[in-house]
Structure formats: structure tokens, C-alpha cells
Amino acid sequence: MKRERKLGKGVCVIGAGMPKFGMFNDRDSKDLFAEAFKGCIGSVDKGIDPKDIDAVYVGNATNDFFVHQAHWGPIIADVIGHVPKPITRTEGACASSSQAFREACFAIASGFYDVVLAGGVEEMSKLSTEEATEGLAIFSFPDELKHGFTFPSLYGTRAVSYSEKYGAKWEDLWDLTIKSHNNAALNPKAQFNASIRDIMNTRIERAKAKGQPVPEWRDEKEALGDPSFNPLIAWPMHLFDCCPMSDGASAVLLASEEIAREFTDNPLHVIGLGQGSGTSLSLSEDLCSLEGVVYAAKEAYGMSGLGPEDVDFCEVHDCFSIAEVIATEDLGFFKRGEGYKAQKEGITARDGSKPINTSGGLKCKGHPVGATGTAQIYEIWKQLRGEAGERQIPNPNIRIAGTHNVGGHGGTCTFTLFERR
């Protein structure tokens, strides 16, 4: 990186929408994206005519594999009435819609377009767990895929390395899991709209109703340590360390800064954009860090003139519990080896000094991979405008927020900074 990056022209977010994430057998990708689009258009304070949208960028990772249908650009353009205007599909695994968002920013910053929609969609629930496991494993490097690596296992190996280097045990990640679920319980759009305690109570009630032995967990941690409640997926990642398979879509509307206030008095300014890449497990020098995230953060901080201490809160890519710890260290929020302690001390809770994943994160909100990047921006949009309802961050002075999105196990990494002015 020879100089600090800047956009040729200021870009703002003027709307955002997403339907509840989950597993749906009555709706497909077209329906989900139509809902995200409707929500996004409806969120523009002073209204917008969809005919004024110049172009669309849509992220989709692998519907080609999951539902055996490719070429999603025109399908999405058709369902939202955008034909014959241009649409471009982006693919960066789980960071696909963050790439769509970046392309939308560049398209406006170049002066070519004024109003652009960026979003993402993914439909993962139609396959069996094993088939979907393979569908996600194809986001790894060829040699990893061949030797049977799955996504939980790629992060599992990073967790083993983190444990070796810094002494954190799997049990140290339980506070993080409990925190994510506490946030998701307050998010009506989360796939798991329930705390760990809620889930334990459901299991206890079910056991009573069926006349089965009733589990006697004293607290959430005892439940998380019980293999019947929290079975192993890929050592040391257990079920509650992992994000679910999800269907979902999300969309955000962008406009050049010059005209943003024609649409809303309360836009979010894009103040930092960063993207990096990463290599395979065998070539990663430090398995406790994603080098692409470090690069992306440097780029985004450089563009904004800000540092990690200036970020009031952040949505990070917690596809697995250990991923959240590594993310908070790579972004500079905490020192190396200290991320898991910050989680335990409540610093990252909604009422902590650095709230992380107020939405519940990927692990609880759901992770329809191609939709995740712009869904993170949806959360930032809600929080910075004071519209997050029950899960609103109590600190009224929040102004700067970040979204951190990772495709693969570090192959594609983005970090974006937003400001409410």
C-alpha cells in the first residue's frame, strides 16, 4: 500500500432492509431478495422511486451449488423490476455482499452513477447438513478440500493454535457464546431469537412433556459443557460455537454524498473501505490472525484517519466463536492473546465499552453467506440511527461503527467504517 486510499467522491448509505433470517421451505432466493428490497426502499426517510436506482450489485456465494441455479444477476434484476438496467453479481464466499457494497461505492465515487443498490442473497437450507458442509468446504483452498477439511474444522485448527499460543481453552469461549445469544434474543430478525437460558428451558420442557430424564444444568456454562446439549462438530468447535445454515437476503441503498440529503437527513457516511486477501492454512505464518483482515483494517483506518479506539461498536464475522476473538485482535480492538479475556470481562457486551455483534452475530442471527455483509451494514444502520429497539446500544453518543466480513477462512477480508454526522 503506497498511499492512503480515498474515494473520488463521498458516498452515503440512505436505506437498508433485511427480512428475518432462517430456514424457509415456502420462500426461495427471489422471494427473500424481494423482501430485502422492499424493506430497503421503505426505509428511505424521504422516499425514493425505484426507477431512480442506476445500478445493482448483488453478492451470492454459491447458489450454483446449493440450488443448482447460476447467473443470479438477471434473476434478481427481474424480481425487483430493474431490467434493463445493469446488475453485477459478486462472489467472495461469505464476503460476497461486502464486495457488492464496495463495488457500489466505487461506482458512485467514480461519478458514473448517483444511486446504487447493493445486497446479497443465499439459500442454503435445501441440502442435507452433510451436502451443505461440502457446499461450504468448497470455499477453502484445493488441498484443504481434498483432505476432508470442513469450515468448522478450518477454524477449529485456528482455535487449537490460539489455545497453544495464548492458553485460552474452549471453555473460555462460552462467555462469548452466551453474549451473542443474549443479543440475538433481542433481535426479532435473528434465526436464533433466543438466549442460551431460553434454549435450555425449551429442552427441559420438551423432556418433561415426553417423560424423558430432565436435564439438571445449574447454569448456561454447565449446559454448554454437556455433550448432549452441545455436541462436538470439529475440535474444539462444538454446535454452539458454530453459525447455522441459513436462508436470507439483505440490501442497502447508496447515494453520492452530494444528493444523499434529498433522501434522508440521517445518512451514514462511508468513511473507510478496506479489503485484503489471504492464503491457505499451510502458508499462513500466524494461524491466530487473518493477514487479509490486518491489511483491510490498515486500508480502512488509513482512509478514515481513525484508529481502533475511535470505533464505537462493530459487527464482526463470527462464523465460529474463535473467529470473533481473532477478529477483535486483527482489527486492533484488543492486544494479541487478550481478545478472549475482553469477551469474558463483558467489554464487548451491548452495554460494554466496545459492543461487538449487537445483532447476535452470524452465530445467532444466521449466516446466509452471500447476504451477511450487507446484513451487517443493516445492523450498523439501525444502531447509528437509534432504531435498534430493545437491542439499542445504551450509549447515546455512538457515532462511528465498523463491519468486518470474511470470505473463506481469510481468503477475502473486508473492513468498512461508517459515520453518523
Add this chain to the structure above:
Amino acid sequence: MVESPFNDISYNKFLTEEKLMGSRCTKCGTLFVPPRPICTKCYAADMEWVEMKGKGELITFTVISVGPPFMIQEGYDRKHPYCTGVVELEEGVRVVARIEGFDNTKPESIKVGSPLIVDFIHRDTGEKRKTYLAFKPLESAEKRG
């Protein structure tokens, strides 16, 4: 051997012959396993083949309970998990491989740093024949040998 292109296809073909092969940049000496056509250190494109001795140590690992369909077909499931990991070879490069010979039902007993020796897992025959790179504990191999 000299004519084989420096790529994954050649690497996998050598594995079926129980050879773990890499490419070394003739300009700067950097070693790559699997082999690469271009040196990503000095950008030279002149490589030579080198055979690895097959000894190394376990850098990190995981034990997988829920695998993709092709591993389930091999008989692995929640009760019979399999182990994969990263191995650092004596020559200084790291490879991903299947890890054999540990008790996968007790992942906490598997130790990072364990000395390992190469093994090759062959599946299918004829044109479908495929070989997976694997490593097993050096100790158990010596005892049996």
C-alpha cells in the same frame, strides 16, 4: 519426472506413487509443497523438483465429527471422527494432511508438536485411484517397523 509441470496435478500423481514432492526456485531457493509454477518470493519461474524426506511435526489439528459426503462414504461419522491438520516438514515447509494413528475420540490427548512420519492413503483403483497425504506418529511407526 523432469517434464512434469509444477502443479497440483503432478503433486497428486506423485502421491499415488508414494512420493511427497515439492518445487524449489532455482533463483532464490524457496521451497513449495505442493509445487508452484511461479516463485511467490522472487517471481522467478524456474523451478526444480525436490523429494521430501517425509518427517515433520504436528503444528495444529482438528478432529471432525460432521464431514462432507466423501468422508462419510469412507465410514467417518460422529462416533468415528477423523483427524486433519497442518504438518511442518523437516525441510521447513508446511502441508495440510490427514492425521492417522491418534485416538480421535479423545482430541484433548493429541499433542501439537508430536513428531510424525509420512503415510499415504490410497482409495479406489484404476482411473479413479486417489491418494491422500497422511501423517502418523513417528513413535508408533518405529515400534511397528
